[in-house]
Each structure stands twice: as structure tokens, then as C-alpha cells.
Amino acid sequence: MGHTTPSPTPRIRLAALLVALEGVGIAAFGVLDLLDIHRDRVVLALATSLFFFAYATLLLATARGLWRLQVWVRAPIAFTQLIQLGIAWSLRDAAPLVSAVLAVTAAVVMFGTLSPGTSALLREVDEQAHDSQP
Template sequence: MTPPEPLKKSARTLLGIAAVVVAVEALAYVVLAVLDVADVSRDRLGLGVGAGLLLGVYGLGQLFAAWRVSQGESWARSPLIVTHLIQLLLAWNLRDGDTTWLAIVMGVSAVVVLGCLLAPPVNRALGRDIPVVRD
């Protein structure tokens, strides 16, 4: 059995960029979760707590996946790709009206993350059957 190969510098850089962007997004989701729970009123208690819990778990899951992908774990790339494809669809849905700025932010960050995660150096580095370690 061959020892794990270190990530190439270009793959490490791209994974680091993707991880930073996802971490910023994830922290925004966690902050939104806290603000949502803090603003719960009696008439929407279930909805407020449920939405806050969902946003918090989603944000923490994204943060965990970003950390693992930055360490070269290939499994963590899949949930990040799926969620950012969904984010592109949400950005398209928000493109009109007062939410245009949000659509632009969401769309640009999704394209950056997807571009980094699907780049050829990352595909070569994470497409191997052997574990990937950092050097």
C-alpha cells in the first residue's frame, strides 16, 4: 500500500478559498439562527424555534464540511457542491426586487465555491482512492 500523497499547492489553495467562503456563509447562517430564535414571539414560537434550529444546524454542518474539505477529505466536497447548487437556484429566485443585492452575494459566493471545488487540480487531488493528507 502506498502512503497518502500530499495535496498539491494549487489544490490546497483552491480548497482553502472554498473553505473560507463557506465558513463565512456558515457563520452568517448561525448568526441568523441566533437572531431568529432571539426574536421569537408567542404567536410564532414553533416556526421561530424550528427555523432557527434548522439554520443553526445547516450552518454548523456547512462549517464542519468546509473544515474537512480544507483538510483534504474528499467526502466533504459532495454536500458542499449540492448545497451551493441549491444556493444558485435560490439566488436566481431572489434576483428581482429588494433582494437583488442578496441574490448577487449568494450567486457570486456559490460560483466561487463551485469553481474551486470542481477545478481540475482539486478533482485530481480528491479523485484518488487513497486518503489525502496535507504536507
């Protein structure tokens, strides 16, 4: 009745923006892989690109969901950021700058999506959604 729809906090917006940028970056890797197809690895390139595009779609969908304060996005975002931390760890010697960017981005996104303030806001939005159902 007198409920106002909460809007995303700056920390949630930053996390959603970073996840969207990750999705765009992964999609770019898919395009680059398609552009670098060699005759002896066509199937591998197509499969890898398909995986990159599916992963990018997941990231973009979760970024949109986070921006819209949908509760379901927290688990896939946390999972993808844990994968990203693992990738950052594996790149620490070969590409320290890339490793640092991946790790810091994952940490910021994890903080933005799993912090107590975000949890409280998402819980409030979820309760309002349940209260408004007939």
C-alpha cells in the first residue's frame, strides 16, 4: 500500500556494472576465438566460442537481475566470481596485472552482492514481492 520500491545502492550498481563488463569481456573472447579459427581446430574453436557466449549471457543476465534487485542472482554471481578468483590465482606469475585486475574485480563484486546491506535490501524487496502477491 505505502510501499516504495527500493532502488539499487551505489555498491549494487557498481557490482552490476562490473559483472556486465565481465560479460562483455567474455563475449569478446568468444568473438576473438571465432576470428582465429584454424582448419585443424574448427570444432574446438566453435565449442569454446559457444561456451564463452553462454557464460557471457549468464553474466549479463545476472548483472541485469542484480540491477533490478532480484534475489536469485546472488548464487550465480558468487559462483562466477569464485571461478574468476581461481583464474586470477592461476595467472599470478604469467600475467600479474591481469591477475590483480581479475582478483580486485571479483572482490568488489562479491562485496557488492554479499554484504549485509545488500542482503537486507534484497530481503526487503523479496518480502515486498511476496506481500503483493494475491
